[in-house]
Amino acid sequence: MKIKKSNKFVEFFKRFGVYVVAGAIVLAVALTFSITAIVNSLPDAVDVGGPNLKFSLPMTNPTILKDFSSTALQENTTLNQWEAHLALDLQSEDNLVYSVLDGTVTEVKYDYMTGNVVTITHANGLVSYYSSLGEDVLVKVGDTVKGGTQIGKATATANSELLMGDHLHFSMTLNNDKVDPNNYLDLQNK
Numbered sequence: 431m432k433i434k435k436s437n438k439f440v441e442f443f444k445r446f447g448v449y450v451v452a453g454a455i456v457l458a459v460a461l462t463f464s465i466t467a468i469v470n471s472l473p474d475a476v477d478v479g480g481p482n483l484k485f486s487l488p489m490t491n492p493t494i495l496k497d498f499s500s501t502a503l504q505e506n507t508t509l510n511q512w513e514a515h516l517a518l519d520l521q522s523e524d525n526l527v528y529s530v531l532d533g534t535v536t537e538v539k540y541d542y543m544t545g546n547v548v549t550i551t552h553a554n555g556l557v558s559y560y561s562s563l564g565e566d567v568l569v570k571v572g573d574t575v576k577g578g579t580q581i582g583k584a585t586a587t588a589n590s591e592l593l594m595g596d597h598l599h600f601s602m603t604l605n606n607d608k609v610d611p612n613n614y615l616d617l618q619n620k
């Protein structure tokens with residue numbers, strides 16, 4: 431009798447256990463969706479600029495050769511492929527490149543695909559990247575710059591976009607995530 435009772439209890443627990451596990455999975459999935467929804471809604475809620483951050487344009491009267499796109503694919507004729515373009519490709523008459531905001535130069539490097547790149551770190555978790563610059567970069571790591579300080583000249587050193595000719599491949603991050611520079615730069619009313 432004792433053994434029989436025990437078996438019944440085990441059977442019951444086994445069935446009960448299934449519901450517990452199923453319940454836990456449902457809760458975990460629901461929680462994941464909730465957290466994802468909260469995280470996704472954060473960037474819009476963050477006050478990135480504020481009235482004290484005054485952006486200037488990285489070029490004078492620039493033409494947008496290729497716009498920012500995080501989802502729609504755009505053709506890269508150099509690499510012969512379609513890709514998201516998490517940056518702006520800009521061109522101007524003199525192709526001189528300026529810092530978009532006060533900040534500190536945190537990296538100056540050459541990369542085969544992106545050419546000469548200057549990285550400037552600003553306030554509020556913002557960083558700006560100036561790619562495809564010529565050899566004559568005018569700043570070095572540690573330099574403090576103002577918005578509008580010339581940092582170099584756009585050329586065609588970025589081999590990944592070689593066929594576009596001389597241009598600036600400009601991108602920005604907010605807390606290490608790529609963001610659309612159009613949200614900060616007034617390119618429509620240049």
Ligand SMILES: [Zn+2]
Binds near residue numbers: 515591599
């Ligand atoms: Zn580009």
